[in-house]
Amino acid sequence: MTAAAARLGRDRAVPALLLAPAAIVAVAVLVVPFWLMAWTALTDLSYADPDRSGRFVGIANFARLATDDVFGASLLRTTAFAVAATALELVAGFGLALLLVHAVQRRRWLLTALLVPMMLAPVAVGLMWRLLLQGDFGVVTWMLRASGLLARDAAIFSNASLVMPVLVAIDVWQWTPFVTLILLAALLGLPRAPFEAATMDGAGPWRRFVDVTLPLLRPVLALVVLLRLIDAFKEFDKVWILTGGGPGDASELLSLYAYRVSFQRWDLGYGAAVAVAIYGAVLVLCTVLHRLARSR
Amino acid sequence: MRVAEWWPRAPRRAGVVAALLCVFQVPQVLAWTLEEAAKPYAGTTLRTIGEALPPLEAMKALAPAFTKRTGIKVEIEMYEHSEAVNKVMLDLNGKRRRYDFILQPHRELGKFVANGHLTPIDGFMNDPKLRDPAFVPEQALYPALWKEISWYGGKPYGFPFTALTMYAWYRADLLADPKEQAGFRAKYGRALAPARNWQEYRDLAEWFHRPDKGLYGTALQGKRHEALWYEWLNFLYSFGGDVLKVSSGSQCGPVIVNSPAAVESLDYYRSLLKFAPPDSLNYFWDDVMALMQQGRVFELIMWNDSTYAVSEDRKASTVAGRMAFDMLPAGKGGKVGQVEGWSYLIPAAAKNREAAWLFVQWMMEYRQQLAQHLGGGASARPDVYAAPEVRKLPYSKASMQTNEVARPKATLPQSGEMTDILVRELSAALAGEKTSKAALDRAAKDIGTLLGKCAPLEYPVQ
Structure with missing residues (x-):
């Protein structure tokens, strides 16, 4: 072996060695559990029924999904929740970022304050809003009733038509700062030349926003939408604590249904199929958004 | 007149049997002590899990007295209702053997038994080294409650922790x-x-x-x-x-x-x-x-x-x-x-089943049951409800009467x-x-x- 070949080998081995621990951890905590889940979805495993000890059943669990009306309704509800929450967060977050872009140097405290909801654990957010919106002594409930926005004999989490809009609003409250933070960073990093050129061409603020700012931000916007959609699609903690999926099925999101099937009914094969379906839905969303972001 | 002449034949036989039983049982009752039975297990640490409510806190307060007598320590994990149930299910199916005995709602019993996760307690009850002869559950507990809460398919799997x-x-x-x-x-x-x-x-x-x-x-x-x-x-x-x-x-x-x-x-x-x-x-x-x-x-x-x-x-x-x-x-x-009862149950794969049995049996004694009941528990022993300090509680009568008309659930x-x-x-x-x-x-x-x-x-x- 020549000295050059030995050096080349060393050059390749060092990065591989340095990357190996991270790669092993990634495989152990991401790839292996996913494949185990995917395999379980092809079995009849149940901790409740000893006759169902993990026999291979092919796509039977997925066929069952197609006829499960509770799953179908949850899928639609989850999609509506994720799309509504993401759209509102994008609009509100972008608006806030545009407001802050000129003030950020002088008002860093404002940015810090805005980030507080995002830094709270979802369980803490759920408990906090549970108290604030509690039907008998919740401060927000009292304010809504005092202002006439809520009837005296109504309560938000006991009303099937109010519960989803309020859950969306809580998600918007918690995650708009995340959108603001990313878009603010992107806005501050935009090159000045295209804006100067547009101004010299006579473009006003609106045309500069539509024709320069938005196209330049498109990759970042796509990324933000993607991250928020994925996260909203997997929403569990807050809803579980606030409503438990009720009243009735009014707030039964897919992740709650997957939890119920897997850890209350212990129907692990079918529960894994629901989880794989969530993964599939997120994958489809990601692919569509990725294509949209790349298309001109 | 000789005894044999005025004593009819069948009752005479029964009397002889009873007398023999007394001869053998009484010394056994006198001989059996918790300290002696627990000697082989001294130094053991038992681990259990249950719902974080007053009855479990009362058990935690009582456990040091058991440790003092036996040298067996008891560690208690307390969780919210659903979490206490889920953790046990995962532990039993994952064969981690973390718990030596578990406290679980009785609606879970069928799942555990069908999957072979539990030890029936008749083995302990028939073991003279482990069984306290003074504890006769058939007499000490509400029979219908015990069967409803802790039996499955005609076999006893534990004792009621709470008769809710x-x-x-x-x-x-x-x-x-x-x-x-x-x-x-x-x-x-x-x-x-x-x-x-x-x-x-x-x-x-x-x-x-x-x-x-x-x-x-x-x-x-x-x-x-x-x-x-x-x-x-x-x-x-x-x-x-x-x-x-x-x-x-x-x-x-x-x-x-x-x-x-x-x-x-x-x-x-x-x-x-x-x-x-x-x-x-x-x-x-x-x-x-x-x-x-x-x-x-x-x-x-x-x-x-x-x-x-x-x-x-x-x-x-x-x-x-x-x-x-x-x-x-x-x-x-x-x-x-x-x-709805929570039961003391002993997993089939538990590491310290005998020591766990001794603790459970000790907890079912009148003194512990009374203390636990007064600390917010709900005993399945009728004699606890007859205690003057329990009778004074305004809810004792309603609790006792409801215990007597308990309806089974799946x-x-x-x-x-x-x-x-x-x-x-x-x-x-x-x-x-x-x-x-x-x-x-x-x-x-x-x-x-x-x-x-x-x-x-x-x-x-x-």
């Missing part, structure tokens, strides 16, 4: 108020008194429902949560309905959860919403207990292990000393009550899924998404499909 029942709670001070009495008599034409039937229960809720003054007639546990199912079972049984047509929790049988009686019970239950707080569809046991402690509810149906915190604990409750308790009002199904391996189906449908009915009949028809259909051939629908669904 639900009964009616009232504000005694409001019932005794002369102004209220006069007003009630003027409107309803009868004396103001605890409800004897469900019509009277609703009348009382209606009379005391004054939301503008911060008082609600009743409170319901209407959240999509197990609490809803537990609460409705009281109404179902009392109206003469049931989920399955069986005589014990471990049996499978025809589905009758959509019978006319069941539909009537759900219609009635929904009718109480008018006299309950507006957020009732988001309340479970913690919420209604808090409302009662704040003096904002006149009557409700609630668990016996929550009673102490409302009725006696003056630091926590504004209505302590002003409460009264009674069995559920009578319906077509008579005076009944639903019982403990089949599929009971978790049955509960989940019912909670979903009950919640939909309360939310007005479905009629009572439509909700129970759907529940019957899903439960029938789940249980298969052994559970045909007695009331076919169109």
Whole structure:
């Protein structure tokens, strides 16, 4: 072996060695559990029924999904929740970022304050809003009733038509700062030349926003939408604590249904199929958004 | 006259046997000591898990006395209801063998037994080295409760940790108020008194429902949560309905959860919403207990292990000393009550089964049971309810009477899924998404499909 070949080998081995621990951890905590889940979805495993000890059943669990009306309704509800929450967060977050872009140097405290909801654990957010919106002594409930926005004999989490809009609003409250933070960073990093050129061409603020700012931000916007959609699609903690999926099925999101099937009914094969379906839905969303972001 | 002449032959034989038993048993009773039995296990640490409630805290307070006598330590993990159940399920199926004994609700029993996760306790009971001859569970416990809570398929798997029942709670001070009495008599034409039937229960809720003054007639546990199912079972049984047509929790049988009686019970239950707080569809046991402690509810149906915190604990409750308790009002199904017990169970794969048995057996002794009961527990020993300090508690009578008319509930391996189906449908009915009949028809259909051939629908669904 020549000295050059030995050096080349060393050059390749060092990065591989340095990357190996991270790669092993990634495989152990991401790839292996996913494949185990995917395999379980092809079995009849149940901790409740000893006759169902993990026999291979092919796509039977997925066929069952197609006829499960509770799953179908949850899928639609989850999609509506994720799309509504993401759209509102994008609009509100972008608006806030545009407001802050000129003030950020002088008002860093404002940015810090805005980030507080995002830094709270979802369980803490759920408990906090549970108290604030509690039907008998919740401060927000009292304010809504005092202002006439809520009837005296109504309560938000006991009303099937109010519960989803309020859950969306809580998600918007918690995650708009995340959108603001990313878009603010992107806005501050935009090159000045295209804006100067547009101004010299006579473009006003609106045309500069539509024709320069938005196209330049498109990759970042796509990324933000993607991250928020994925996260909203997997929403569990807050809803579980606030409503438990009720009243009735009014707030039964897919992740709650997957939890119920897997850890209350212990129907692990079918529960894994629901989880794989969530993964599939997120994958489809990601692919569509990725294509949209790349298309001109 | 010789004894043999006046003693008839058959009783004579029985007497001889009894005498022999006495000769051999009495020394055994005298000889058996916990200290001696525990010697081989001294230094062992037992680990257990249960729901973070006063009965478990009382057990934790008692455990050091056991350690002092035996050298066996006891470590207790406390979790919220669902988490305590889920952790055990994962531990047993994952074969981690973390727990030497477990405290679990009896509806889980079928799942554990069917999967071979539990040790039947008859082996310990027949072992003279481990069995305290002074403890005779057949005599010491309510027999029906013990069988309901800790037996499955004709075999004992443990002893009741708590014999939980639900009964009616009232504000005694409001019932005794002369102004209220006069007003009630003027409107309803009868004396103001605890409800004897469900019509009277609703009348009382209606009379005391004054939301503008911060008082609600009743409170319901209407959240999509197990609490809803537990609460409705009281109404179902009392109206003469049931989920399955069986005589014990471990049996499978025809589905009758959509019978006319069941539909009537759900219609009635929904009718109480008018006299309950507006957020009732988001309340479970913690919420209604808090409302009662704040003096904002006149009557409700609630668990016996929550009673102490409302009725006696003056630091926590504004209505302590002003409460009264009674069995559920009578319906077509008579005076009944639903019982839910948590059991001491010993996993088949536990590392220290014998030491665990010794602790469980010790906890079932009268002294420990009395102390645990007074600390907020719910004993399955009738002699505990006969103790003067227990008799003084205003809820003892209601608790004891309900224990005696306990109705079985399904403990089949599929009971978790049955509960989940019912909670979903009950919640939909309360939310007005479905009629009572439509909700129970759907529940019957899903439960029938789940249980298969052994559970045909007695009331076919169109």
